[in-house]
Amino acid sequence: MKTITLIMTGASGAQYGLRLxxxxxxxxxQVYLLLSRPAQVVIxxxxxxxxxxxxxxxxxYFSQLHGAQPGQLQVFEREQWTAPIASGSAVAEATVVCPCTTGTLxxxxxxxxxxxxxxxxDVALKERKKLILVVRETPFSEIHLENMLKLARMGVIIMPANPGFYQRPASVQELVDFMVARVLDHLDIPQTLLPRWGQEQAEPQDF
Structure with a gap:
């Protein structure tokens, strides 16, 4: 059973984190969940x-909503320094910040x-664990881009919330699922939210 830390901050796009x-x-x-105060407002x-x-x-609330097993979901307070994720000795296999504000970035x-x-x-970085940032902002300033480049060079996966349209989404949910599917792919968690490229025969188009 994979252990994932999911962090939701106050950027627009709460649907991405909730669906994930x-x-x-x-x-x-096993999910460790952290919510910033702005994230709760946005939700x-x-x-x-x-x-x-x-x-x-x-x-x-979330355990009941999603039928989680006892102890499968743990939600921590923002100042709960005794939480396992505060130490490299108990760090999760991967950490995802979804959505990620540019302030958090x-x-x-x-x-x-x-x-x-x-x-x-910070623990995920120092322990060389997988870290995914679903950054939600537009346009990006030079500061944002420099911060993303700095982290990308450390091996962080920068995944701006840019859903695709080639699957012809018919709802907001399908747009959300596009991004969530890409995050799950990078976590090596099997998913059926999004067809693989080339698996569906495209209809001929006139140009």
Missing amino acids: LECLLKAGC NMETEHRLPGRASEIQH SAIACGSSRNLIERAV
């Missing part, structure tokens, strides 16, 4: 979810560890 959480739990992964704005305030209550690039979110990512 659902898929990780259904795939049988309430962009989705039908109305999350409670405490980590333990959020853990119960900056903190990661600078090695900041002011809260558990930043510390968890």
Whole structure:
């Protein structure tokens, strides 16, 4: 059973992180979940979810919603320094920040560890674990691009939330699933959300 740390920050695109959480739990992964305060605000704005305030209550909410096994999902407070992900001795196999604000991107690039979110990512970096950042911003400034380049050179996977359209999405959910499928691919978790390129016969087009 893979152990994945999922971090949601306050960028628009809460649907990406929530759908990824659902898929990780259904795939049988052990999930450590961290939510920034702005992330909770955005979730309430962009989705039908109305999350409670405490980590333990959020853990119960999502565990019940997705039928998680006991202990499969653990939600930590932002200052919970005793959480396993605060130490390299118990770091998850992979960490995903989805969605990732450019503020969080900056903190990661600078090695900041002011809260558990930043510390968890810093641990993933120092332990050479897989780290995926689903950055959600447009346009990118030179600062954003420099931060992404710096992290990419360290082996971080930079995956801006840019869903494709070649599969002819008919709903917002299909656009969300496109990005979530790409994240799952990079986590080496089997998925059927998105057909592989070339697996579906395209209809002839007139140009």
